[in-house]
Amino acid sequence: MKSTEISGVFRQKGKLFTINPDKCKGIKIYNERLILYNGKEFRSWNPYRSKLAAAILNGLTSINFSSKKNILYLGAATGTTVSHISDITTEGTIYAVEYSPVAVKKLLEICKIRSNIVPILADANHPERYLSSVPKIDFIYQDISQRNQADIFIDNVKIFLKQKGEGILMIKARSIDVASSPKKIYDAVIDKIKKQDLNVTNLIDLSPNVKDHAAVVIAT
């Protein structure tokens, strides 16, 4: 098991892993593999199930997810990727926003054993509705397949992201326009973000693990 450039993320035989906290030993979130190595339990991180894992496998190195970061996660679903970030940011808090009550019910199960996740049942189109539950944050992560996904990201960045913060927007090209080429859509999203005086530091295509998606990495 080797460390990667991203703190808390490990690699073995081309696959990614994070460390399951001691209190979660033996507990799987989405039927991932658990491997004991040097007294620690490592959870395999499936790039077909998590766009963040796909981005890291495709060369994402420039993010700083150190153990104390506070993260706003938009589109938490049932907590697959949230759980791996929870392994990494052991002393930070992940504010996990999701608008599907069915998904949040499952997410709540994870929160019972992982105290660094705060579940928030809310629509990310309305950040004012969770303003009182979320402090200024270090990192914003969004994985929401909506036509207005770039606007949702920008609105949340403006309200919650600290100065010298970072973020990732996972773009699903087909949700924005089925007729245009993904490249054109990524360029349009990047233009929109740059107009807000945000720096786009990386664009990573997520194929072959996730088709027609890209990760846009930003910094303030």
Ligand SMILES: C[S@@+](CC[C@H](N)C(=O)[O-])C[C@H]1O[C@@H](n2cnc3c(N)ncnc32)[C@H](O)[C@@H]1O
């Ligand atoms: C692709 S899934 C996210 C998968 C998750 N990020 C992961 O890797 O484990 C997108 C999620 O965004 C949620 N979603 C879509 N629009 C939303 C909105 N406006 N506010 C909050 N959640 C939203 C959906 O209900 C869905 O669970």
